Amino acid sequence: MRSTEEFAWVTLTTNDNYGLGALVLAHSLKRAGTAHQLAVLVTPTVSEAMRDRLKDVYNVVQEVNVLDSQDAANLALLARPELGVTFTKLHCWRLVQFEKCVFLDADTLVLKNCDELFEREELSAAPDVSWPDCFNSGVFVFTPSVDTFTKITEFAVQNGSFDGGDQGLLNQYFGDWATADIKKHLPFVYNVTAYASYCYLPAFKQFRDMIKILHFAGKLKPWLIQFNSQTKTAATPNEYAHAQDLIQHWWTIFCDNVHQSLTDNMITITITITIPITR
Structure with missing residues (x-):
C-alpha cells in the first residue's frame, strides 16, 4: 500500500x-x-x-x-x-x-x-x-x-x-x-444501516460481530438520543434496541474523546437543546 x-x-x-x-x-x-x-x-x-x-x-x-x-x-x-x-x-x-x-x-x-x-x-x-x-x-x-x-x-x-x-x-x-x-x-459490513427493518433484523443479529462501519442513516442520529451523563447510558429507542451497544459505543467515544474538548458555550448550542446532559 x-x-x-x-x-x-x-x-x-x-x-x-x-x-x-x-x-x-x-x-x-x-x-x-x-x-x-x-x-x-x-x-x-x-x-x-x-x-x-x-x-x-x-x-x-x-x-x-x-x-x-x-x-x-x-x-x-x-x-x-x-x-x-x-x-x-x-x-x-x-x-x-x-x-x-x-x-x-x-x-x-x-x-x-x-x-x-x-x-x-x-x-x-x-x-x-x-x-x-x-x-x-x-x-x-x-x-x-x-x-x-x-x-x-x-x-x-x-x-x-x-x-x-x-x-x-x-x-x-x-x-x-x-x-x-x-x-x-x-x-x-462496510455500510450497515443502524435501523434494521424486519426484513434484515435476523441478519443484523447474526452478523453483527462482522460489522466494520455502522451508518446512522435516517432521522435518528446518536447526538439526538437522550444521554444520562451520570450513568453514562444512552436512552436507546425500542426500534434501535438491537443496536443499543453500538449506540452506546458512539457515546463512549463522545464522553472519552470529545466532550472535554467542548466549551460550555458549544455544549449549550450543540447539545443541551436536544440532548439533556448534566455537568
Missing part, C-alpha cells in the same frame, strides 16, 4: 451538530488504528469553535461554499438550487492533494480497521438496503480529480437527481455500478 500521506478518509459537516458526528467519527477511525490522513469539508455555517475542535483531530479542514463562490461549476448550479447540498458533497473530488480517498458520512461510526478499502477502485460502495441495485453513498471509495468533479457537476445540472440528493445523483452518474464490475461492490 502507498504512503499514508497519499490516502485520506473524508467527511463533510454542514453545521455544528454534524460536527459532533465528525469528531466522533475521527476518533473511531483513530481507535481502529487507521494509518491514513483525515480530511473534513465544512460549510460556512460551521462555527469557528467547532472548526478549532475539528482541527485537533483532522489533518485537513477545508471550507467549501455551496452556491456563493464564483467558479463556473457553482454558478451553473444556481439554476438548480435544490442541488445545493448534493453539490457540497461533490467537493470531495477536489481534494487532489490525495491520490485516493474514502468518503464517510458524518453519521457513520467505524468499528474495525478498514484501511483495506484503499485497495479498491473508484467508485466502490456497498449496496443500499432499500434497493440493492443502487449503492449507498454514505461510504464510497473515490479518486480525487477536478475533471471528475466538473463532469459530475455538469451531469447534475443536466440530469438532476432521482431522489433529490447525492445518492440519486451519484448512482445515475456511476450508472453501471450494479452490473459492470463486482469488485466495486463493497460487502454490506
